Amino acid sequence: xxxxxxxxxxxxxxxxxxxxxxxxxxxxxxxxxxxxxxxxxxxxxxxxxxxxxxxxxxxxxxxxxxxxxxxxxxxxxxxxxxxxxxxxxxxxxxxxxxxxxxxxxxxxxxxxxxxxxxxxxxxxxxxxxxxxxxxxxxxxxxxxxxxxxxxxxxxxxxxxxxxxxxxxxxxxxxxxxxxxxxxxxxxxxxxxxxxxxxxxxxxxxxxxxxxxxxxxxxxxxxxxxxxxxxxxxxxxxxxxxxxxxxxxxxxxxxxxxxxxxxxxxxxxxxxxxxxxxxxxxxxxxxxxxxxxxxxxxxxxxxxxxxxxxxxxxxxxxxxxxx
Amino acid sequence: xxxxxxxxxxxxxxxxxxxxxxxxxxxxxxxxxxxxxxxxxxxxxxxxxxxxxxxxxxxxxxxxxxxxxxxxxxxxxxxxxxxxxxxxxxxxxxxxxxxxxxxxxxxxxxxxxxxxxxxxxxxxxxxxxxxxxxxxxxxxxxxxxxxxxxxxxxxxxxxxxxxxxxxxxxxxxxxxxxxxxxxxxxxxxxxxxxxxxxxxxxxxxxxxxxxxxxxxxxxxxxxxxxxxxxxxxxxxxxxxxxxxxxxxxxxxxxxxxxxxxxxxxxxxxxxxxxxxxxxxxxxxxxxxxxxxxxxxxxxxxxxxxxxxxxxxxxxxxxxxxxxxxxxxxxxxxxxxxxxxxxxxxxxxxxxxxxxxxxxxxxxxxxxxxxxxxxxxxxxxxxxxxxxxxxxxxxxxxxxxxxxxxxxxxxxxxxxxxxxxxxxxxxxxxxxxxxxxxxxxxxxxxxxxxxxxxxxxxxxxxxxxxxxxxxxxxxxxxxxxxxxxxxxxxxxxxxxxxxxxxxxxxxxxxxxxxxxxxxxxxxxxxxxxxxxxxxx
Numbered sequence: 055x056x057x058x059x060x061x062x063x064x065x066x067x068x069x070x071x072x073x074x075x076x077x078x079x080x081x082x083x084x085x086x087x088x089x090x091x092x093x094x095x096x097x098x099x100x101x102x103x104x105x106x107x108x109x110x111x112x113x114x115x116x117x118x119x120x121x122x123x124x125x126x127x128x129x130x131x132x133x134x135x136x137x138x139x140x141x142x143x144x145x146x147x148x149x150x151x152x153x154x155x156x157x158x159x160x161x162x163x164x165x166x167x168x169x170x171x172x173x174x175x176x177x178x179x180x181x182x183x184x185x186x187x188x189x190x191x192x193x194x195x196x197x198x199x200x201x202x203x204x205x206x207x208x209x210x211x212x213x214x215x216x217x218x219x220x221x222x223x224x225x226x227x228x229x230x231x232x233x234x235x236x237x238x239x240x241x242x243x244x245x246x247x248x249x250x251x252x253x254x255x256x257x258x259x260x261x262x263x264x265x266x267x268x269x270x271x272x273x274x275x276x277x278x279x280x281x282x283x284x285x286x287x288x289x290x291x292x293x294x295x296x297x298x299x300x301x302x303x304x305x306x307x308x309x310x311x312x313x314x315x316x317x318x319x320x321x322x323x324x325x326x327x328x329x330x331x332x333x334x335x336x337x338x339x340x341x342x343x344x345x346x347x348x349x350x351x352x353x354x355x356x357x358x359x360x361x362x363x364x365x366x367x368x369x370x371x372x373x374x375x376x
Numbered sequence: 377x378x379x380x381x382x383x384x385x386x387x388x389x390x391x392x393x394x395x396x397x398x399x400x401x402x403x404x405x406x407x408x409x410x411x412x413x414x415x416x417x418x419x420x421x422x423x424x425x426x427x428x429x430x431x432x433x434x435x436x437x438x439x440x441x442x443x444x445x446x447x448x449x450x451x452x453x454x455x456x457x458x459x460x461x462x463x464x465x466x467x468x469x470x471x472x473x474x475x476x477x478x479x480x481x482x483x484x485x486x487x488x489x490x491x492x493x494x495x496x497x498x499x500x501x502x503x504x505x506x507x508x509x510x511x512x513x514x515x516x517x518x519x520x521x522x523x524x525x526x527x528x529x530x531x532x533x534x535x536x537x538x539x540x541x542x543x544x545x546x547x548x549x550x551x552x553x554x555x556x557x558x559x560x561x562x563x564x565x566x567x568x569x570x571x572x573x574x575x576x577x578x579x580x581x582x583x584x585x586x587x588x589x590x591x592x593x594x595x596x597x598x599x600x601x602x603x604x605x606x607x608x609x610x611x612x613x614x615x616x617x618x619x620x621x622x623x624x625x626x627x628x629x630x631x632x633x634x635x636x637x638x639x640x641x642x643x644x645x646x647x648x649x650x651x652x653x654x655x656x657x658x659x660x661x662x663x664x665x666x667x668x669x670x671x672x673x674x675x676x677x678x679x680x681x682x683x684x685x686x687x688x689x690x691x692x693x694x695x696x697x698x699x700x701x702x703x704x705x706x707x708x709x710x711x712x713x714x715x716x717x718x719x720x721x722x723x724x725x726x727x728x729x730x731x732x733x734x735x736x737x738x739x740x741x742x743x744x745x746x747x748x749x750x751x752x753x754x755x756x757x758x759x760x761x762x763x764x765x766x767x768x769x770x771x772x773x774x775x776x777x778x779x780x781x782x783x784x785x786x787x788x789x790x791x792x793x794x795x796x797x798x799x800x801x802x803x804x805x806x807x808x809x810x811x812x813x814x815x816x817x818x819x820x821x822x823x824x825x826x827x828x829x830x831x832x833x834x835x836x837x838x839x840x841x842x843x844x845x846x847x848x849x850x851x852x853x854x855x856x857x858x859x860x861x862x863x864x865x866x867x868x869x870x871x872x873x874x875x876x877x878x879x880x881x882x883x884x885x886x887x888x889x890x891x892x893x894x895x896x897x898x899x900x901x902x903x904x905x906x907x908x909x910x911x
Contacts, residue, residue, distance in 0.1 A: 064823045065834040071821040083750045087821075090748070094741035101712065101737055105730060108715040112651070113722065120910035121653035123717020132657055135709040136702060143698035143744065150748030151691050157750060158687060208524040209617060211682065211757055215823030218754040222683045224618065225523060226611025229684040242832070246757035246825040248517050249524060251444045254828035305439075 059190075059293075061240045061259055064215055076216040076235050076262065082153045083218045090146060157219060160232030164200035167191065171203065171210035171223040172355050174252035175295035176243065183272050186360045188294045191243065192261045194268035198234045206355070211247035214260060222247055235262040251308055255298035283364075287372025290365055299354065302376050309354060310347045316373045321348040335370050388790060388887040403488035404890060408495050409474030410788065413781075415502065416470050419461035426454035428850055431812075431843040437831050444829040448515040449530065451827060455518030460539045461502055463773055464631060467638035468584075469498070469549055471780045472577050474788060476553060478881035478888060479571045481562025481897035486555035490548055498545040504538030507531075517827060519628070520595070522609035522620040526602050533602060536595040543588045543595075546634075550584030553577050562880065564899035568662070571879045571903045572655060575662045576641025579669040583630045583637075587673065591627035594620065618683055625676035633672040635769060637665055639776030640707055643732055646779055647711045649877040650726040651718030654904040657710040664703035671700040681752045690749055697747040704740060708733060721875070724798030728779030731806050735771025739764060742817065760820025763813045771809060778805075778856070785863070786870030790887040793863035797855055804852030811845025878904050 067074035072084050112118065168179040169191075178191045193199050203212055203223045210223040212231060221231040245256035263271065281289075291297055299308035310320070316335075321327045323346045328334055337344055339361060342354035389406045399407055430450040433441050442450065473491065477484050485491050508514055514535040516525040525532050557578050561570065598620070600606045607613025609620045648655045655661060677685060677693030711733065720726070742764040745751050755761055786792055819838050824831060831839065873882040884893050901908055 063834050064832070065838075068822075071818070073823055083754060086748055086751055087745060090741065090745050090751075094744070098737055098741065101708070102734065104712055105715070105733065108712070108718075109720055109722065109730075112715060112718050112720045114652075114719045118719050121651065121718045121906055124654065124907045125656065125713075125717065126654055127657040127660070128713075131713070132660055132706065132710075136706055139705045140702055143701065143747075144695075146744060146748050147695050147698050150750045150752075151694060152750075154681075154690065154749035154753065155687060157753060208527065209521060213757065213823075213825060215754075218750075220682050220753055220756055224611075224684065226616060227684065242823070244823070244825045248448075248521070248827040250515070250528065251448065251829075253448075254444070254825075254830040307444075 059240050059259055059261065061242050062216065064242060072218075073215050075218070076237055076239065076241060077233055078236060079153065079157060079233075080216075080218050086146070086149050086153070089149070093142065157232075158230075160200045160230065161198045164198035164232055165193070166200045166202060167193070169201050169203040169212060169223065170206060171212065171245065171256075172206040173208065173250055173353065174245070174256040174298045175355065176212075176245075176256065176258040177360065180272070185272060188357070188360050189258045190261060190293060191258060192263060192268065192271050193235060194265045195235050195238050195262050197265075198232060201231045203229050203231065208249050209247050210245045210249050210256065213244040213246035214241060215244070216241045220246055235260075238262045238264060252298035255295070257295075259293075283368045283371040284375050286365070287368035287370070287375075290361075290369055291372060294357070294361070294365075296369070306349075309350055312373050313376045316370075316376070322346060323348050323350075323352075332370050335373065336366050339366055339369065387889070388885070389890045390790070390887050392890055401492075403484070403492050405477050405485045405488065405491060406474050406788075406888065406892075408491050409470050409472075411495060412465060412473060412498070413470035415499065416462055416466050419457055419502070420466075423454050423457040423462055424850070424853065426450050426457065428846055430454060431846045433829070434831075434839045435843050437833050437836050437839075439830070445515060447829040448517075448827070449513040452514050452517050452535075453509060456505065456514070456535060456539065459518050459631075460542050461505060463635045463769060464542070464546060465498060465549075466635075466773065466777050467642060467780065468553070468577055468580055468634075469494075469545075471642070471777070471784060472553065472573075472638060473549075475784060475881055476556060476574060476577055477560065478787075478884070478892055479574055479879050480556065480560055481565060481880045481893065481899065482556065482560035483891050483893075484560075485552050486559055487552050490552055494545045494548040494552070497541060497548065501538045501541030501543075501545060504534050504541060508534035508538060519624060520598060520620075521624075522598065522601070522617045523611070525598060526610060533599055536598055540592050540595045540599075543592045546584050547588045550581035550588070553581040554585065557581075562897045562899050568659065569899055569901070569903055570662075572644035572658065572661050572665075573638070573641035573879075576637045576644075576665050579665040580634050580637045582666075582669050583634050583672065587627045587630040587634075590623060591631075594623040594627065597623075618680070618685075621680055621683060622676065625679045626673075629676040629679065630669075630672045632765075632768070633668055635773045636704075637668060639732070639773040640665065640704075642776040642780035642783075643707075643711060643729060645877075645879065646725050646729040646776075646783055647714045648904045648906075649783070649875050650721045650723060650729065651715050652721070652876060652906055652910070653714060653718040654902065654906055655710070656713035656716070657706075658902070658904070660706060661710055664706050667703045668700060671696060671703075675700055678747060678752070681749060682756045694747055694749050694752075698744070701740065701743060701747070704736075708737065708740075723875070724793075724795060724802060725779045725783040725875075727799060727802045728775050728782065731802065732772060732775040732779065735767050735775060735806075735809065738814075739767030739771055742767065755820060757825055758820035759816040759824045759826055762826050763816035763820060766813045766816075770813075783875070784881075785860070786874045787881055787886050787888070789864060789867075790870050791863045791867030792870050792874065793867055794859045797859040801852045801855040801859070804848055804855065806852075808845050808847070808849030808852055812842050812849055813845075815839075815842040815845065878906060878909065 064073040170177040178187045205223045205225040212223055213220040217233045221229050239262055241260040243258035243260055301307045301311045302313055304311050304313040315330050319327045319329050340358035343352040346352045433447050508531045512531045514532045515530045597608045601608055607615040609615045609617050644655050675697045678697045681690050815838050824835050870886040872885050880897050
């Protein structure tokens with residue numbers, strides 16, 4: 055837990071086209087792609103070769119000033135190039151539909167985890183185990199996982215490239231997604247439905263661990279580490295998605311920058327001002343809309359209950375260092 | 377049929393009558409076509425400028441030239457301008473307006489004043505879009521998905537109002553074309569003696585008239601929701617945000633065929649003229665346009681495969697999506713077959729014909745991939761989709777638009793352009809286009825989501841390559857702008873029929889006289905009956 059989590063590269067792993075799969079369904083999905091690709095290449099090369107051949111053979115020259123053929127149509131030919139693509143397409147449809155069904159039908163014994171998407175972070179809740187995390191979904195390997203997802207604001211989309219799955223996360227209903235990881239590792243989670251300024255920073259990590267590590271993690275929770283506070287704070291800054299709205303280089307973003315904030319007075323929207331100290335930071339993390347800095351919108355999600363005391367302390371230490 | 381002496385005395389439509397008022401209040405379809413062309417080209421340049429700017433930002437995986445909000449506004453403006461101001465009206469309103477009556481042997485469209493009204497409605501809509509641009513441009517993406525679009529603080533209303541107004545322009549043009557094709561054909565020109573470009577405009581007009589009102593209503597509801605809090609799409613008020621997507625795509629998917637069908641019509645004209653041969657499978661070509669128009673109404677749900685719609689609905693939309701691909705494939709094969717045994721004149725317009733075939737095939741094949749349910753789940757919302765629709769829209773429609781523009785340029789302006797520079801520009805455009813967008817197939821397949829301001833460092837080299845491609849592409853268009861403007865000033869005069877075309881627009885002088893023909897043409901043969909001419 056104390057170690058930096060390195061996410062598997064999408065570019066460096068896997069084939070020329072796809073990132074390395076982490077579940078068996080990816081073979082079938084990629085297989086369909088390669089099937090269509092192969093068919094396309096054969097057809098494409100055929101079309102291009104015909105083009106080039108015709109361009110050469112029938113180019114306009116003094117010897118060939120007008121068309122030599124007056125053929126208007128050929129019912130047989132036209133039927134052939136209507137029916138063959140049609141059959142191929144129906145076959146491709148069937149292949150895609152079959153896999154789509156198995157991708158959308160979770161087995162009954164799946165482990166249920168709740169996903170909440172909001173601008174601009176992913177929150178995960180393990181209802182039976184009573185654990186909440188931010189920006190990090192931890193699951194055991196070789197066990198079906200069922201995600202029940204909802205949004206607190208606009209539409210988001212939960213996208214796991216290594217698993218070839220994606221599902222929109224909507225504000226008015228619950229959508230479901232399931233997968234079963236077949237190898238351990240750390241995988242990229244994207245938001246793939248445009249949701250505003252920090253859409254591209256709405257990332258999270260899927261950590262697939264062994265059953266034993268998973269049990270250990272559940273017991274220890276996300277805050278149990280002996281990592282030094284400033285380093286933990288630096289890690290949480292990205293992991294908890296603070297970085298999507300707060301810069302550390304002094305530039306204003308969706309929220310105020312953290313650089314040089316600690317120990318100084320800031321003006322609030324209600325006209326008063328407040329000293330940025332430990333108490334103010336803790337309050338702003340847990341109840342962000344209590345004292346909003348002037349010039350910013352009251353849009354930060356409340357972190358009450360999802361961050362442990364030590365994690366808050368770590369962020370305070372990190373802010374001091376900026 | 378060319379009556380040189382009389383035509384010369386009347387003068388071309390460009391100079392008779394004279395004066396700026398005679399342009400602004402003209403009801404001549406040719407002048408309206410030219411004015412549309414001017415605005416469409418300006419819109420394309422503007423949309424292209426935004427594309428160059430946003431690709432420049434994507435050289436870097438982190439903040440570089442713009443803020444996140446500015447970047448989001450840039451891709452929204454790029455998309456909205458390219459779709460609503462450029463590509464929807466592009467071929468029908470400019471080339472179609474100019475050529476349709478000429479090709480039918482008519483004096484004008486059925487309702488010339490309505491035609492002028494469509495143009496001014498277009499300008500009025502464009503003003504709203506420009507106003508949105510300078511008053512805190514919308515940052516919703518051109519799709520305006522709720523509830524983001526009802527909650528963002530940017531000027532969504534003026535942009536949607538602009539698109540709403542532009543829709544009326546599109547509907548009126550559609551009505552006009554349908555009436556023109558039904559009522560204004562020359563004596564002897566029955567339906568199956570009509571050029572295929574006219575058929576494609578007919579199919580397009582059907583979609584324009586039937587689908588555009590749905591967009592208008594949807595955008596109006598969006599505006600009502602933003603201003604008055606009516607709960608149509610907002611779940612807090614009992615609405616449903618996915619309903620918006622259904623409404624939106626009910627128009628916007630058929631709209632894709634509003635964009636591509638006229639392009640296919642241009643392709644048929646190019647292949648027959650530059651091969652000096654009748655179009656292979658004329659009847660199939662005509663019917664496939666109508667088939668595409670009808671099926672295109674029933675595939676909108678393939679934009680919602682990951683939105684949580686039912687599996688059965690997804691299956692039906694997937695199968696219909698494959699079905700709409702078949703008539704497009706037939707067209708490609710028929711164009712190829714037309715080349716067989718022809719006499720191929722490899723001029724600039726035909727280079728764009730070839731570019732279309734190659735790029736549209738890539739767009740079509742990747743469309744098959746996206747139509748397959750399991751693959752779409754993966755590719756949805758990634759650069760793969762971005763690359764796919766640019767191959768169809770830019771590789772298809774824009775190539776045909778440029779090809780058609782070069783084909784009819786001598787007719788429209790009475791001037792020839794530099795063939796050499798035409799080829800050079802085509803080379804840069806073709807090469808640049810593939811650099812930009814083929815790269816994006818790989819990015820998408822590797823999992824890169826679209827509409828990302830920042831991206832993971834590992835994607836940087838591909839993004840950088842794609843950006844360099846936009847410069848090559850931009851250079852191609854710059855060259856084109858130079859030689860086309862030069863042709864207007866210094867170009868040698870064009871003969872009435874520089875390419876040896878069979879259709880009626882080539883039977884009058886270049887540029888045509890105000891009433892198109894000296895005497896009403898009479899048609900007694902098929903549109904591409906080269907056999908008759910060449911013996």
